[in-house]
Amino acid sequence: MAAAGAEFEVNAKALALLWEPRATPSRGPRPTLSLEAIARAGIEIADIGGLAAVTMQRVAAALDVTKMALYRYVPGKVELVALMVDMGVGEAPDLDAVPGGWRQRLHEWALRMFDRFWRHPWALEATVGTRAIGPNELGWLEQGVAALAGTGLGGAEMLDVAATLLGHVRGVAQQGTAMASGTPERAMVTTLAGLLRGREGRYPAVVAALDAAAEQGAQDKALDFGIARILDGVELLIAGVPDRTRPPARRVRRGTPRT
Amino acid sequence: MAAAGAEFEVNAKALALLWEPRATPSRGPRPTLSLEAIARAGIEIADIGGLAAVTMQRVAAALDVTKMALYRYVPGKVELVALMVDMGVGEAPDLDAVPGGWRQRLHEWALRMFDRFWRHPWALEATVGTRAIGPNELGWLEQGVAALAGTGLGGAEMLDVAATLLGHVRGVAQQGTAMASGTPERAMVTTLAGLLRGREGRYPAVVAALDAAAEQGAQDKALDFGIARILDGVELLIAGVPDRTRPPARRVRRGTPRT
DNA sequence: CGTGTCTAGAGTACACTGTATCCATAAGAC
DNA sequence: GTCTTATGGATACAGTGTACTCTAGACACG
Numbered sequence: 001m002a003a004a005g006a007e008f009e010v011n012a013k014a015l016a017l018l019w020e021p022r023a024t025p026s027r028g029p030r031p032t033l034s035l036e037a038i039a040r041a042g043i044e045i046a047d048i049g050g051l052a053a054v055t056m057q058r059v060a061a062a063l064d065v066t067k068m069a070l071y072r073y074v075p076g077k078v079e080l081v082a083l084m085v086d087m088g089v090g091e092a093p094d095l096d097a098v099p100g101g102w103r104q105r106l107h108e109w110a111l112r113m114f115d116r117f118w119r120h121p122w123a124l125e126a127t128v129g130t131r132a133i134g135p136n137e138l139g140w141l142e143q144g145v146a147a148l149a150g151t152g153l154g155g156a157e158m159l160d161v162a163a164t165l166l167g168h169v170r171g172v173a174q175q176g177t178a179m180a181s182g183t184p185e186r187a188m189v190t191t192l193a194g195l196l197r198g199r200e201g202r203y204p205a206v207v208a209a210l211d212a213a214a215e216q217g218a219q220d221k222a223l224d225f226g227i228a229r230i231l232d233g234v235e236l237l238i239a240g241v242p243d244r245t246r247p248p249a250r251r252v253r254r255g256t257p258r259t
Numbered sequence: 260m261a262a263a264g265a266e267f268e269v270n271a272k273a274l275a276l277l278w279e280p281r282a283t284p285s286r287g288p289r290p291t292l293s294l295e296a297i298a299r300a301g302i303e304i305a306d307i308g309g310l311a312a313v314t315m316q317r318v319a320a321a322l323d324v325t326k327m328a329l330y331r332y333v334p335g336k337v338e339l340v341a342l343m344v345d346m347g348v349g350e351a352p353d354l355d356a357v358p359g360g361w362r363q364r365l366h367e368w369a370l371r372m373f374d375r376f377w378r379h380p381w382a383l384e385a386t387v388g389t390r391a392i393g394p395n396e397l398g399w400l401e402q403g404v405a406a407l408a409g410t411g412l413g414g415a416e417m418l419d420v421a422a423t424l425l426g427h428v429r430g431v432a433q434q435g436t437a438m439a440s441g442t443p444e445r446a447m448v449t450t451l452a453g454l455l456r457g458r459e460g461r462y463p464a465v466v467a468a469l470d471a472a473a474e475q476g477a478q479d480k481a482l483d484f485g486i487a488r489i490l491d492g493v494e495l496l497i498a499g500v501p502d503r504t505r506p507p508a509r510r511v512r513r514g515t516p517r518t
Numbered sequence: 519c520g521t522g523t524c525t526a527g528a529g530t531a532c533a534c535t536g537t538a539t540c541c542a543t544a545a546g547a548c
Numbered sequence: 549g550t551c552t553t554a555t556g557g558a559t560a561c562a563g564t565g566t567a568c569t570c571t572a573g574a575c576a577c578g
């Protein structure tokens with residue numbers, strides 16, 4: 001717990017920046033910048049050149065100030081990136097308007113999240129490791145969990161479902177954006193094909209899978225595929241069908257789930 | 260495709276380092292270092308201080324040389340990190356010895372992969388974005404796909420199953436290692452609880468989920484939960500049960516799957 | 519209105535980072 | 549023994565994030 005406390009300490013500045021309103025000074029020169037403008041400049045640079053391209057110098061240049069001026073607004077680069085992430089993911093969608101039940105809503109939730117990462121691939125890098133989470137990001141989790149309300153799942157299970165879908169979305173986005181080609185599927189095939197050339201004997205299963213995929217025309221959609229598998233599994237759980245690794249008595253269902 | 264070619268160009272040095280044997284010189288001073296020693300030094304530094312702690316200077320100091328000496332062995336830092344990743348994930352497990360069928364094997368595959376990331380959390384950061392993939396990493400994919408051989412899944416589907424599981428494993432590992440506390444579940448609860456303090460009205464679903472999880476004693480295991488959901492969904496697919504978003508005629512099964 | 523206080527932005531400095539390049543020496547080929 | 553090659557160190561440099569100081573702008577207050 002001491003270690004956890006230390007971690008919290010490290011992120012205090014980012015948390016304050018993300019969650020607390022910025023004090024407006026009553027004296028002194030009028031600020032020419034704003035947190036929003038700074039974060040937006042950072043996002044634009046990252047969208048073009050990736051996260052590594054975001055330097056205080058470049059952000060400042062984009063805003064026609066010297067880099068040290070940025071420190072009047074953000075305590076450091078880490079905090080700037082945290083701000084960019086929260087602005088990049090944007091506000092969570094309102095899933096109430098999605099027709100259907102929990103499944104359709106979760107599917108839509110996942111698709112839209114994928115869209116965020118697809119638009120801002122740098123956010124994948126920026127959201128690894130110890131970091132502060134902002135209001136928008138937490139809003140996405142809120143909508144995901146809310147979509148599962150009334151399904152009969154326990155609190156921890158709902159969080160886990162959201163996390164599993166998020167992991168999948170990230171994985172596919174990661175794969176797709178790692179190569180500047182059209183789709184995640186194309187990206188994987190291209191990457192693997194290149195790697196396997198001349199080494200087919202070492203990786204027979206992957207080679208066979210790639211060959212088979214090529215024959216089938218590779219129309220498979222990795223994102224939808226994975227979402228469907230996950231949601232199928234979740235649906236079984238909600239319906240009270242025991243998964244195959246546990247004895248049937250493990251789960252007791254109360255009432256009929258709404259779909 | 261031109262863009263894809265450019266990407267391949269960028270990674271050529273890393274690919275050569277990962278995949279091609281190192282030429283042994285016939286003249287000149289004997290090398291005091293090796294690729295393995297350098298990568299190991301990098302891994303040890305990263306294990307303690309994260310990926311950012313890995314600098315050429317620190318790696319060199321750990322090996323009692325100056326940093327420029329490293330460039331005799333690796334073309335640059337990016338390539339060093341690629342080497343570290345491949346060594347960090349290590350050789351893929353032999354799943355043939357795992358009793359049971361495809362499901363048990365995949366489950367074991369996922370657990371072991373999680374273990375790799377848990378031991379080397381920096382690898383999560385190091386495996387985002389454009390990068391070169393090494394023999395060990397490809398070996399893990401090979402084992403995952405091989406576990407699905409004979410299930411009747413198509414080539415692309417097998418790759419997608421592996422990718423979905425990998426995404427989930429990464430997500431849970433990411434969440435758990437982002438805070439230096441015991442488990443991924445504890446990490447999520449702690450993080451969210453802190454964020455929600457005083458903001459409960461804004462995120463009612465998450466608050467309710469956390470409260471419910473606390474009541475249930477939070478014994479849920481996020482990793483196993485997600486793996487089970489995914490594998491349940493895959494099992495339905497293999498068994499030829501249509502998922503609920505598609506018409507029943509979509510899939511035609513040939514023969515009985517082996518489990 | 520004048521004075522005092524506070525704050526924004528620029529300028530300067532510095533430790534650190536990755537990498538290009540040159541030099542001296544060690545080790546093997548011939 | 550001479551020549552060639554390769555290792556490691558030394559030096560330099562552009563770039564990075566951030567600490568700190570100074571100047572001038574803007575507001576509070578009497």
